[in-house]
Amino acid sequence: MIKMTDFDLRLLRIFKTVTDCGGLSAAESALNMNLSTISTHIADLESRVGIRLCERGRRGFRLTVEGSSLYQATEKLLDSVEEFRAGLGALRHQLSGELTIGIVDNTITDQHSHIATAIRAVKQRSGDLHIKLEIKSPVEIEEAIQERRLHVGIGPFRNVSPGLTYEPLYTEELHLYCGKEHPIFASAPMDVEMDNLRELDYVARGYMREAKEWIDASRIKVAATVYHMEAVAVLVLSGKFVGYLPTHYAAQWVQQQLMRPLRPDVLSHHAAFSLVTRKDREPTLAVQVFVEALRADLSARITS
Structure with a gap:
């Protein structure tokens, strides 16, 4: 060649x-x-x-x-x-090339996530820009950013990689849920004894390790491990498992009385979402517009 x-x-x-x-x-x-x-x-x-x-x-x-x-x-x-x-697109004051974005699953119901708004801002200024939006775990997002397969990523990152830049965006609230068919569903959420909860079959997300939020993690029965939020919801709805879900995502089933939170007074926790980019990679105009749109939404939420 x-x-x-x-x-x-x-x-x-x-x-x-x-x-x-x-x-x-x-x-x-x-x-x-x-x-x-x-x-x-x-x-x-x-x-x-x-x-x-x-x-x-x-x-x-x-x-x-x-x-x-x-x-x-x-x-x-x-x-x-x-x-x-x-x-070339920048010289013509247009967004050209490709914009690759990685996000974690099931963020669309989160009112704090303004990814769709930021994408709209990009497309309003685009020429022949091609957008790739990929759903990945936080670790997969970080790896793809490192390997230049993604321009930007959004998710809850627990560890900090030295070659990446992390910019805080918002936090996501999570509760522990059980399904309608679960024996403990009939109990009042605040009346459930912690010792009883520790004996239940728990579904864990492999990349989040929420179990360490519990007081005595060693007694938790991790009976299933999944890597997507939808899988947690399916197992909770089966009535055989309890598991953590974002409140915005679980709301649809809570409203239908198919799920309920357990001990939200002590078992709720928050996941901090960040925007991640590679330190040594010069952002394209498309990346700049996308990031600026996210920052504008964040600023608007803080001042409102």
Whole structure:
């Protein structure tokens, strides 16, 4: 591959996505392609560059030494292309290129989350801007920011990574809930004994570790572990588990008397949401507009 064409860039993007996903099969949904098509594209790229890029087959997916070097070069090339598109748009006073945003699941019902408003502000000024909005866990968001796969992320981050910048946005209130079919549902929320709660089957979110909010975490029976808020709600509604949910998200089931909080006087807690970006990555105009819109909403809430 001596001359770079649009087709070459497409093959490189496919190669990068396959590597990021950890294999051809894992990349099918991300690329919206079937396995044979992806395999053909990778073979085409290998033919054009004249080197074996990866081992693939029954033993799994693994980059060769040359493939690893090409992957790193591909990252730099695609970043440069993206920066060029964004820079050209800025010269024309338009938002161009791509804006990639990562958020945690089920924030849409939170009145403090103004992500949709910020996206509207971006689109009102956009030219040919392409927006990618991905739902991920906080750890996945941080990893994607570090690896330049996301421009910005929003979520409850418990640890601080040295290469990232965290800007506080708002807090989310969470209560411990049980479902209508649970034996303890009939009890008054404030009358439930703590010792009784500690004997119940608890569903934990793998990335939040809310259990440590309890006084005696060692006695909590973690009977299920999930990584999405909807999964917590499903298990709570089954009547067999108790679990933490944001009050804004659980409100729909509370209103229908399908859920109720347990001991909100002592078991409520808050998750602090932050905006995270990479320290050494110059923000594009689209990122600046998006962040400024979020800051404006935050300022309006504080002054109102």
